Amino acid sequence: MRVLVAGGAGFMGSNFVRYLLGRYPDAEVLVYDKLTYAGRLDNLRDVYWDKRFRFVLGDIGDEERLMEVIKSFEPDVIVNFAGETHVDRSINEPAPFLETNVVGVFHLLEVARRLEVPRLVHISTDEVYGDRWNLPPASEDDCFRPSSPYSASKASGDLLCQAYWRTYRLPVIILRPSNNYGPYQYPEKLIPRTIIRALHDKPIPLYGGGWQKRDWLYVMDFAEALDTVMRRGSPGEAYNVPGFNEKTNLEVVRDILRLMGKPETLIKTVEDRPGHDRRYAMRGEKILSLGWRPKTPWHKGLRETIEWYLGNEWWWRPLLGDEFFAEDTPWETRRQNG
Ligand SMILES: NC(=O)c1ccc[n+]([C@@H]2O[C@H](COP(=O)([O-])OP(=O)(O)OC[C@H]3O[C@@H](n4cnc5c(N)ncnc54)[C@H](O)[C@@H]3O)[C@@H](O)[C@H]2O)c1
Incomplete structure (x- = not known):
C-alpha cells in the first residue's frame, strides 16, 4: 500500500504516519509538506530513516510539483491533512487559511483528477457544522454553519471535494474529526499550552470562563478511524469521527491541573474570543457502522499526553516565542496596540 500523506509533518499527520508504518509492514509512505510553522521534521524523527518512508518538501497549491511527485510515487491513496489550523490565527490573519484550505485543496483535487488517483481522503473538521449549543449533534448531511475564517475555509474545502465527486466522480472521502489530542501537538493549542504553562506555574488563560464544550478524541484513535475509512469507506461519502467524550474547556484544564498536581488557582478567565462557538457535537453512527470505536x-x-510533554521538552521548548507566557489574549494585545 502506497500512501501519500499531504501535511504529514504536522500533529495529526505525523501520528498517522507513525501508525501506518507501525501497523503495516508493507506500507510505503511519502509525506508531502510545506513545513509551515506547524510542520516539523522533528515530528517524524522516529520514522525518518525507515526505508519505507520518504519526505518531499512541497505546497499542495503547487500543481506542477504535486503532479511530478504523484507521477513518480504512484500512490494508492492520498490523505490530505495539509491545512492552516489555528482558529485564533485565522481571526488575526485569514488569508493563509483561504490559500491552503480552499485554493490549495482545489489544486490537489485538480491534480488527483487529472492523474486519476485511485482514492483521496480529505481531513475536514467538526467545526464546519458550527455552534451546536441549542441544536442536536450534527449528522453528515446537516448544513454547514461555520463561524470563524478557519471553519469557513474548511467548509469550502469540503464543498469542493463534494463537487469533484459529483461532477468528475473523483473518488474522494471526507472525514470530519472532533478535537484531537496527544503527542506532537503544537503548543498554541489548549491541551499542550495548559500543560506547559502549568509546568511553569504560569496562569492558564481560559476564554470566557471555559464553558465551551468540545468533544475530545485521542490522535491514535483517529488514526485507526482513518485507516478504517481508507479500507471500508465509500467514495463520495463524508464520515463524522466523534470522540464520544464531551468536556467543557474548564473541565479539561481542571483535569490537567489535577493530574499534574497543580492548583486550580492558576486558572484565569480572559475575554472571550470573537465568534467563539459554545459547543461542537456530531453523531457517529456512520463510522461506527464500519466497525470503528475509539x-x-x-x-x-x-495522562499519556502529559507524560509525553514532560518527557520531551527538547521538542516544545524551541517553539515557545516571547508571547507564549504573555497574560493577554491576542485581541487584548491588538486593542492595546491600536
Ligand atoms: N487538531 C485537531 O484537533 C483537528 C480537529 C479536526 C480537524 N483537523 C484538521 O486536520 C488536519 C490536520 O490538523 P493538525 O492539527 O495536524 O494540523 P497542524 O497545524 O499540526 O499541521 C498542518 C500541517 O500541514 C502542513 N501544511 C500547511 N499548509 C500546507 C500547504 N499549503 N501544503 C502542504 N502542507 C501544508 C503544515 O506544514 C503542517 O505540517 C487539518 O486539516 C485540520 O483542519 C484538526
Missing part, C-alpha cells in the same frame, strides 16, 4: 479512555490518553 479505544483510549480520556484519563489514560490525557
Whole structure:
C-alpha cells in the first residue's frame, strides 16, 4: 500500500504516519509538506530513516510539483491533512487559511483528477457544522454553519471535494474529526499550552470562563478511524469521527491541573474570543457502522499526553516565542496596540 500523506509533518499527520508504518509492514509512505510553522521534521524523527518512508518538501497549491511527485510515487491513496489550523490565527490573519484550505485543496483535487488517483481522503473538521449549543449533534448531511475564517475555509474545502465527486466522480472521502489530542501537538493549542504553562506555574488563560464544550478524541484513535475509512469507506461519502467524550474547556484544564498536581488557582478567565462557538457535537453512527470505536479512555490518553510533554521538552521548548507566557489574549494585545 502506497500512501501519500499531504501535511504529514504536522500533529495529526505525523501520528498517522507513525501508525501506518507501525501497523503495516508493507506500507510505503511519502509525506508531502510545506513545513509551515506547524510542520516539523522533528515530528517524524522516529520514522525518518525507515526505508519505507520518504519526505518531499512541497505546497499542495503547487500543481506542477504535486503532479511530478504523484507521477513518480504512484500512490494508492492520498490523505490530505495539509491545512492552516489555528482558529485564533485565522481571526488575526485569514488569508493563509483561504490559500491552503480552499485554493490549495482545489489544486490537489485538480491534480488527483487529472492523474486519476485511485482514492483521496480529505481531513475536514467538526467545526464546519458550527455552534451546536441549542441544536442536536450534527449528522453528515446537516448544513454547514461555520463561524470563524478557519471553519469557513474548511467548509469550502469540503464543498469542493463534494463537487469533484459529483461532477468528475473523483473518488474522494471526507472525514470530519472532533478535537484531537496527544503527542506532537503544537503548543498554541489548549491541551499542550495548559500543560506547559502549568509546568511553569504560569496562569492558564481560559476564554470566557471555559464553558465551551468540545468533544475530545485521542490522535491514535483517529488514526485507526482513518485507516478504517481508507479500507471500508465509500467514495463520495463524508464520515463524522466523534470522540464520544464531551468536556467543557474548564473541565479539561481542571483535569490537567489535577493530574499534574497543580492548583486550580492558576486558572484565569480572559475575554472571550470573537465568534467563539459554545459547543461542537456530531453523531457517529456512520463510522461506527464500519466497525470503528475509539479505544483510549480520556484519563489514560490525557495522562499519556502529559507524560509525553514532560518527557520531551527538547521538542516544545524551541517553539515557545516571547508571547507564549504573555497574560493577554491576542485581541487584548491588538486593542492595546491600536
Ligand atoms: N487538531 C485537531 O484537533 C483537528 C480537529 C479536526 C480537524 N483537523 C484538521 O486536520 C488536519 C490536520 O490538523 P493538525 O492539527 O495536524 O494540523 P497542524 O497545524 O499540526 O499541521 C498542518 C500541517 O500541514 C502542513 N501544511 C500547511 N499548509 C500546507 C500547504 N499549503 N501544503 C502542504 N502542507 C501544508 C503544515 O506544514 C503542517 O505540517 C487539518 O486539516 C485540520 O483542519 C484538526
